[in-house]
Amino acid sequence: MLAAVQKNATRGDPRSVVKAIDQFCRQKEWAMNVGDEKGCILDSVVTEVNPATVLELGTYCGYSTVRIASLLPSNAKLITLEFNPDYAAIARQVIAWAGLEDKVQLVEGASGDWIPKMKEKFGIETFDLVFLDHWKDRYLPDTKLMEECGLLRKGSILLADNVICPGTPDYLEYIRNSPRYKSQYFKSHLEYTKVEDGLEKSVFLG
Numbered sequence: 236m237l238a239a240v241q242k243n244a245t246r247g248d249p250r251s252v253v254k255a256i257d258q259f260c261r262q263k264e265w266a267m268n269v270g271d272e273k274g275c276i277l278d279s280v281v282t283e284v285n286p287a288t289v290l291e292l293g294t295y296c297g298y299s300t301v302r303i304a305s306l307l308p309s310n311a312k313l314i315t316l317e318f319n320p321d322y323a324a325i326a327r328q329v330i331a332w333a334g335l336e337d338k339v340q341l342v343e344g345a346s347g348d349w350i351p352k353m354k355e356k357f358g359i360e361t362f363d364l365v366f367l368d369h370w371k372d373r374y375l376p377d378t379k380l381m382e383e384c385g386l387l388r389k390g391s392i393l394l395a396d397n398v399i400c401p402g403t404p405d406y407l408e409y410i411r412n413s414p415r416y417k418s419q420y421f422k423s424h425l426e427y428t429k430v431e432d433g434l435e436k437s438v439f440l441g
């Protein structure tokens with residue numbers, strides 16, 4: 236995938252990086268990027284929220300990192316967390332090829348360890364937008380952890396990938412029934428397939 240980006244995408248052009256990855260995943264081998272269909276929904280939410288602070292849980296190869304960072308205002312900050320060092324190494328190169336390294340802080344480690352340290356380590360007050368795309372059984376515990384750590388403010392937006400496939404049933408149940416969130420489901424498809432999937436957008440009400 237990285238070779239395809241370096242061969243087919245233009246340095247400093249995030250759109251060409253996104254296009255090169257999508258082409259590779261359609262033509263060569265499937266990969267678990269959010270993809271172009273859900274990616275357009277992601278773009279519209281990022282544009283609407285126009286966040287100053289973003290947390291992405293699950294960098295993978297940096298596809299959604301590039302999509303988000305390319306839409307952020309110049310002073311905005313995107314912190315992206317990746318557990319797998321091999322994925323992180325690739326993502327760093329993809330993000331650099333897109334010319335977005337100044338907007339992105341890639342952190343290696345587990346969400347459960349890093350979420351409680353966000354304030355002290357990165358000088359973050361609260362996140363305007365959180366994109367959840369990591370282990371599906373961590374969406375719920377990490378959302379509760381972000382609440383407890385005071386990382387969400389009235390109006391913070393949570394956008395969760397894969398709420399249908401692979402699925403995050405406990406997260407959906409919680410977020411859709413909690414009086415502290417207003418949720419909306421964006422029906423789509425699993426990246427590069429016809430299988431149903433979707434994004435759940437939730438506003439924290441404080």
Ligand SMILES: O=C(NCCCOCn1ccc2cnccc21)c1cc(-c2ccc(F)cc2)cc(O)c1O
Nearest residue numbers: 267292293316317318344345346368369370400401
């Ligand atoms: O599994 C998926 N993503 C997660 C990766 C590990 O994330 C681990 N990870 C990354 C930061 C991080 C921080 N703390 C803990 C774990 C942390 C994932 C899987 C599929 C999928 C759908 C159908 C299939 F047949 C097979 C796979 C699709 C997706 O879009 C996904 O996002």
Ligand SMILES: [Mg+2]
Nearest residue numbers: 269368396397
């Ligand atoms: Mg995903």
